[in-house]
Amino acid sequence: MILPRVVSAEWRKTVTLPASWTGAAVALLGSLLITMLNAYAVHADPGGRAFVAPLEIAFTAMPLGTVGATVIGVSVFSSEYTNDRRITTSLAAVPGRVLTLAAKAIVVVLFIAVVAAVTMPLTIGAARLVIGETVSVPEAVARCLGATLFWILSGLIALAITVFTRSGVVPLVVLIVNSSLVSFSLLLSKISSLGFWLPDMAGRRLFGGVQATEGGLGTVPGALVMAAWTVLLLAAATAVFNRRDA
Structure with missing residues (x-):
């Protein structure tokens, strides 16, 4: 079959990119x-701790992984437009641009899933080691799956936006600032309920108990809205990529 071979080729390209590992x-x-910083602060002052359970401490840090997922999603496509313009070789080797973009999206999903599968258990384990309290395995699994889904959707959105711009600079700056410094959708939600329907605010409850602000969509509706944004952006990116010159 063609798709597995294209996915395999895209995977090999992705694992050789320094930006992916960054x-x-x-x-x-x-x-x-x-x-670790939060856990040691709690351990040093157990009477005044804001987060009781190791899961709460661990998942307070998980949104930072969105930055990493964004870098991965951007680099998978923007790397094609570096000085050697590998995009021409990629398109010549694959029969169809839709297939190329689909393979890249699959690789983004797989790569981020692997990163999440390593990161989240280690982070929860580190919090538990410092705090010394028990962790509910079913709750931990559910929250890990939710956070992984948020990371994956964020990476796919970054991929789609990079298709529009070709360059990775603008998507990286805008998306990293939005996810780590100033959330534009969070600011919008302060003045209008429309902010809750933007991707990152819609899906924020996927992290579980960690809440940036009150109100907004529930976990399942929010996940569906974020997924709908992802599908819409990927569909638009596919149409643009399929029609314009390389």
């Missing part, structure tokens, strides 16, 4: 560092 390192080391 994204993975940001997600893993960033989440782990924030978790």
